[in-house]
Amino acid sequence: MGLDFTTPEYKRLRVIVDTDAACEADDPFAIVHALLSPKLCVMGILAEHFKVEGSMQRSYDEIKTILDAMGMSVPVFHGQNGLLSEDESISEAAKFIIDEALKDDERPLFILCQGAITNVAKALEFCPEIRYKITVIWIGTHGEAPCKAPFTEFNAVNDIPAANLVLQSGVDLWLVPSHVYITINIGIAEIQRRIRPCGKIGEHLFKNLVDYNMSEGAGWTQGESWSLGDSPAIAIAINPGCGHYHTAKAPLVLEDTSSAVKEDNPDIRIYTDVDSRYILEDLIAKLELCYGN
Template identity: 80%
Template sequence: MAFEFDVPDYKKIRVIVDTDAACEADDPFAIAHALLSPKLIVKGIIAEHFKVPGSMEKSYDEIMTILDAMDLEVPVYHGQKGPLGQDTEVSEAVSFIIDEAKREDDKPLFILCQGAITNVAKALQVEPQIKDKITVIWIGTHGEAPCTAPFTEFNSVNDIEAANFVLQSGANIWLVPSHVYITVNIGLSEIQRRISPCGRIGQHLFNNMVDYNNSEGAGWTQGESWSLGDSPAIAIAINPGCGHYHEAVAPLVLDDTSSAVKEDNPRIRIYTDVDSRYILEDFIAKLEIAYGNNR
């Protein structure tokens, strides 16, 4: 990797990437972004379910495919197999979160959540004291309450119990709601021209996106573009100032994913926008430096 700059060691942070990687086509872009970013010490990647039987295992397999395409080795862990109330076992991913949070290390630990938030909720349920040792950046919910759901927000609806458990836990939460994460737009033509030439990982990202865009599951999309909605979790970890935010009372997520007021909920950080130019260009530049024109 030929970066001609250094990140001072004291500015580096530990991260765990929590991802439902096989659900749609944007998670793989975010995973690759994290792995390419020298500020982020990726301690592990954990597979998240998306409320379909076998979905966690599919996410695990997609993570392994990404690592193979990047010629990288990073610890990968199986997460909970389903929502918080349905899976009573403690997965290896949850044990890993707890162990890493309790580890003595002067570098802060961020958990970058790109799907349902079941794994983090389970870890906090098993070891509540780790709430003071982690920062959770979550792509999810419709944001500050009160807010009627303009559509069913996918990441929160896949485990509403876990969403509310984490939001009420008192952990340091940085929330990236739907009206923010949908703004990171990229055209399929740009992915073809700028990303697909970048090694096996670039080709995988493009092919995976095209395949999903043509599937029945993508019937809601516009046809030749996509929102890389998971990527803000990575970019904010790299640069918390790449968007505007404020503190507000954490929302209560209702069954239809509307945000309701619950006055005794703790205050959290809620992003109101992100710099999509920075997010996309930072990722593409890193990909070009590392794998450009090298299939």
């Protein structure tokens, strides 16, 4: 089986997926969604840290595991080893962003960010002119300011200086804040029934999620459901109209991840909702068609 359709060439996008894939269980679903979507030409996948020693390498290893389970080959790059302020070197991931942005290619380039945004920040810090050549979709922050943090927003807190550098850079930024990305809810029973049977990758997605759900690190979860909060980065690239958005000033991220007003910040696109039914069903249908019995 497989997809009996494709996307017209002039509608296709170059994309780079930036992911803290080993952090917890939703990143792998988003990576799979990107790889199975004909509109998205995945040029490379970047490993992102999650503010734990060795976490970037763990993300890199998880990306390779996903590709092996899917029987696919896509370039994978090591990212920054830690916070923007602590890692003065430029990683192969940041270099890849710069090289891809500077290519002579008519297809738009989107960076789909599913964790801390350190790799993109390093690329912008090293080569600011690429801000005119890329669109960044980021799952992160609590959104439009002013907004007091209802909880610590994980992706922003993992590198607040990097977050603020990108938010202030003037890059074409599409932001998916916490109150939006937490709505992509699915029961673990549905994952077992519909995704687990989808070959080696379906089994990996299910087992990886169940193992994390039973770990001490999953104390924040509800117990038998999950929010696939990284998947909107992929779905919005495929279909920017799968949610509502408006233009507003980019927030300043404070130490507690509250959003504060900074009057000289540039305008960005901020999503206010997304269609969870479309996002989940598109992912599951592609898995079923490509890896189902």
